Amino acid sequence: MEHDLSRADLILAQDLKEVTGVMKDALSLIFDGFYRAQVQYMEEAEEKTKSIEQKLAELQRALSERSSLEAEEIAAAAAIISHYQKITFDLQKLSEHTRKKNKEGILFTEKAVMELEELFRGIGNLFVHLNDLILTRNAVLVDHVLSEKRKYSRLVRQFAQEHEERLIKGVCLAQSSSLYLNMLDALEDILWHFQAMAEELKK
Numbered sequence: 197m198e199h200d201l202s203r204a205d206l207i208l209a210q211d212l213k214e215v216t217g218v219m220k221d222a223l224s225l226i227f228d229g230f231y232r233a234q235v236q237y238m239e240e241a242e243e244k245t246k247s248i249e250q251k252l253a254e255l256q257r258a259l260s261e262r263s264s265l266e267a268e269e270i271a272a273a274a275a276i277i278s279h280y281q282k283i284t285f286d287l288q289k290l291s292e293h294t295r296k297k298n299k300e301g302i303l304f305t306e307k308a309v310m311e312l313e314e315l316f317r318g319i320g321n322l323f324v325h326l327n328d329l330i331l332t333r334n335a336v337l338v339d340h341v342l343s344e345k346r347k348y349s350r351l352v353r354q355f356a357q358e359h360e361e362r363l364i365k366g367v368c369l370a371q372s373s374s375l376y377l378n379m380l381d382a383l384e385d386i387l388w389h390f391q392a393m394a395e396e397l398k399k
Contacts, residue, residue, distance in 0.1 A: 208255075208273050208276055208277075208330050209327060209330045209331035211251075211255050211258075212255070212276075212280065212326075212327060212330060213327045214251075215248055215251050215252065215255075215280065216323055216326045216327045217323075218244050218247065218248055219244075219248060219280075219283060219284070219287065219323055220320050220323035220324070221244060222241045222244040222245055222248070222287050222291075223287060223290075223316060223319065223320050223323070224316070224320055225237045225238075225240050225241035225244070226238070226241045226287065226290050226291050226294055226316075227312070227313065227316040229241060229291075229294050229295075229298065230294045230297065230298075230312065231309065231313070233297075233298045234298075235298070238291060238294060238295055238298070241287070241291050242288075242291055245284055245287050245288050245291065248280075248284045248287075249281070249284055252277055252280055252281050252284065255277060256274065256277050259273050259274065259277075260274075272396075275396060276330065276393060276396070279389040279392055279393050282385070282389055283385075283386050283389050286382045286383075286385045286386045286389075287382075287386075289378070289382045290379060290382045290383070293375050293378050293379050293382070294379075296375060297372075297375055300371075302369075302371055302372050302375060303369075303372060304372050304375075304376060305362065305367060305368060305372075307358075307362070308359065308368070308372070308376050311351075311355045312376075312379060314351065315348060315351060315352065315355075315380075315383050316383070318344065318347075318348045318351075319348060319383060319386055319387065319390075321344075322341060322344055322345070322348075322387075322390055325337060325340070325341055326341075326390070326393070329341060329393070329394060329397055330393075330397065333397050333398070335398070338394050338397060338398045341390060341391075341394045342391060342394050342395070345387050345390050345391045345394070348383075348387055349384060349387050352380050352383060352384045352387070355380060356377060356380055359373065359376060359377065
């Protein structure tokens, strides 16, 4: 069953479509920078996150100034924008961790790289559904997003546990360990915001 869209929902779906695509691109560039250790990917990713911040701030101001919208509609739209802003912050954290890895020449095990690649790819795919979720509030799509979120959250926990075991065995170095776990935390935060938005849109 699909919900009737408020005017704020329609505005959000239209204005956030481009932002969602840029977020997905930024995530992909961050992984490219991580995998290839080349600075141009990080610079491009950081330009994209800055443009996202500006767009979201503009959208927030524009919504608050729309006299045709009810206060309740504006509050619901503002909550979605807030999640987008926090995802942007998580993207910036991932970028910072990747820059540190590249600058200091910190090496990750092949297994850790493969684990991060799986998470980056899976979360990137979730961005494809985000705008449709806002536009349609389709219950099947909401359930799919929540199911994928649970799947990748389980993987984050599994990878963190396996990493600790590798660290104990001396396979991983302490320097790469903290960076790896920080990246997992940022990815898990992004997943949490996907869940929060999906649950809000399900109401």
